[in-house]
Amino acid sequence: MTIKTITPKELEARLKGNGQTYILDVRAEDKYNDFHIEAPKIKSFNIPKTTIFELEEKRVEEVASLPKNHEIVVTCTTGNSAKKCATILSEKNYNVTLLEGGITAWKEYLHTQKRN
Numbered sequence: 001m002t003i004k005t006i007t008p009k010e011l012e013a014r015l016k017g018n019g020q021t022y023i024l025d026v027r028a029e030d031k032y033n034d035f036h037i038e039a040p041k042i043k044s045f046n047i048p049k050t051t052i053f054e055l056e057e058k059r060v061e062e063v064a065s066l067p068k069n070h071e072i073v074v075t076c077t078t079g080n081s082a083k084k085c086a087t088i089l090s091e092k093n094y095n096v097t098l099l100e101g102g103i104t105a106w107k108e109y110l111h112t113q114k115r116n
Contacts, residue, residue, distance in 0.1 A: 003086045004097040006073060008109035011099060015039040022072045024096075026052060026085045027103070037075070037106060049076065052085040055092065068094055075099040075106070 006014075014021055020041050025032050026049040036044060045065060055063065066072060072094060076082040079102040086096040099106065 003083065003090060005100045006097050007100050008106045011037075011073065011106070012109070012113075015041060017041075020070075022067065022070050023099075024066065024072050024074045024085070024089075025103070026074065026076045026081055031077070035103065035107070037103070045072075049081045049085050052088055056088045062092060062094075063089075066094060071095045071097055073097050073099050076102050078102045078104050 011021075018041075020043055021039070022043050022045070023037055024045045024047060025036050026047060028048055029046060032046040036046070038044070047063060047065070051063070054060070062068065066089075072089070074082045074086040074089070074096050075098075076085070079098065079100060082102055083098055086098045089096045101108075
C-alpha cells in the first residue's frame with residue numbers, strides 16, 4: 001500500500017488556500033506543545049503514535065476525534081513514525097497523506113523561506 005506524500009512546500013501552498021487542512025501530529029504531547037504546525041485554517045490533532053499503534057493491536061476501527069471524510073496530513077519528528085501511523089490509519093479507511101521529512105523538514109523549510 002502506497003501512502004500519498006506532501007512536501008513542506010506543497011503543504012504551505014495548501015495552507016494559503018481556502019479549505020481547512022487537518023493535521024495529525026503523532027509525537028508525544030510535550031513535543032507537540034513545544035512546537036507544531038499552526039495556521040488559521042488548520043485543525044490540528046495530537047494523538048501520540050502509541051495510541052495509533054494500539055489501533056492495530058486492539059483491532060479498534062477508528063479514532064473518535066479523527067474525521068474519515070477529510071484528508072489528514074500525518075506528521076512526526078522525521079516522518080518515520082508518521083509513516084507507520086499513516087499506514088495503520090489508511091488500512092482503517094482514513095484518507096491520509098504523509099508530510100515528507102516530518103516537523104524537522106517543515107522547520108527547515110520555514111527557516112529557508114525566512115532567509116529569502
